[in-house]
Amino acid sequence: MRITFKNSAGVLLLAVSGALIGGCANTESRPEVAEPTDEEIKQLMISSFKEKGIAKLDRVNQTELQKACSLAESDPGSLTDAKRVKLQEAALAAVKFPVDGKYLGDWKAGEKLAQTGVGFQFSDKEGTAAGGNCYACHQLAPEELSYGNLGPSLYQYGKLRGNSEEIMKYTWVKIWNSHAYNACSNMPRFGAEGILTETQMKDAMALLLSPDSPVNK
Ligand code: HEC
Structure with missing residues (x-):
């Protein structure tokens, strides 16, 4: 069984608990377990995350950047330098600077x-x-x-x-x-x-x- 967490960047973090519970008894007889797909992980998160108060289920929806970063966890080659630069540029372009040009408050x-x-x-x-x-x-x-x-x-x-x-x-x-x-x-x-x-x-x-x-x- 796998437990999935999402950290603040929305990156899916996987912790394999089955191996821990099972101990290290007999690895040879353990059947091959297929990697869950992104969709399966998302469905698992939706089923385990209950809406409560202001915390709604839309919190499990990832942005394009978060999706790319999650994928890069299991497939680092998927996030090429060019793609990384593009994502960063889009994030930078959307930044709003202080309207009065002053940066320091109290x-x-x-x-x-x-x-x-x-x-x-x-x-x-x-x-x-x-x-x-x-x-x-x-x-x-x-x-x-x-x-x-x-x-x-x-x-x-x-x-x-x-x-x-x-x-x-x-x-x-x-x-x-x-x-x-x-x-x-x-x-x-x-x-x-x-x-x-x-x-x-x-x-x-x-x-x-x-x-x-x-x-x-
Ligand atoms: C959930 C953890 C987390 C919280 C909360 C957080 N940060 Fe960070 N911060 C990080 C991490 C991780 C980095 C380093 C990675 C990066 O630069 O993105 C970082 C980097 C930074 C940097 C850049 C440091 C450098 O050496 O250039 C600044 C500035 C910063 N944080 C300010 C803040 C301020 C101010 C707050 C509160 C309003 C805050 N952070 C809250 C995790 C956090």
Whole structure:
């Protein structure tokens, strides 16, 4: 039996549990099991994922980019460099930059949203303001000792990179849609998916780039 998970990038992750439960008794007598098709995996996910509250079944529908990245998990050759570049270019072209041209908001509000993972959960009400949950994957301010490491440490991000227009733009794009620079990134697409508002993204930017932010002390 196979259990299928979908990570934040919508990439299908497969964990073979049958082999674990069965132990390593007698591999020779085990019948060949055919790889499930993409459609079978999707149907399995649909049957095991129950709609609850605001979490609807459309969440299992993948974008073209997510489909390409899922396929590349089992067939790396399927995602050619040319295709990868094309997907990234399309993601980049859709990025919306701040209307007033200002990138930095309030780092204190940024720290709060980096700490909160509320929003889009089945237990949340429609329209609940979402957080960024950045600490779930990144180290940021050194005062916060509890952080995940799926993403790189962002401690001293601004101190190390400065805040040139180029760095501001790069960081904005990364937060808006991480796939624009890394097609199969596991980071949520905060702008592209409407998770954070423009103001919230500016606050996250200030947390990373403002010289006053504890991230840069
Ligand atoms: C589910 C995990 C996850 C969450 C949540 C997450 N990130 Fe990331 N982030 C990643 C991963 C993985 C990478 C590295 C891969 C990549 O660059 O796409 C990354 C890369 C980055 C980078 C680029 C770092 C570099 O060295 O260039 C920035 C900036 C960033 N994240 C900011 C944020 C901010 C701000 C938040 C919260 C609003 C956040 N991330 C939330 C997983 C996450």
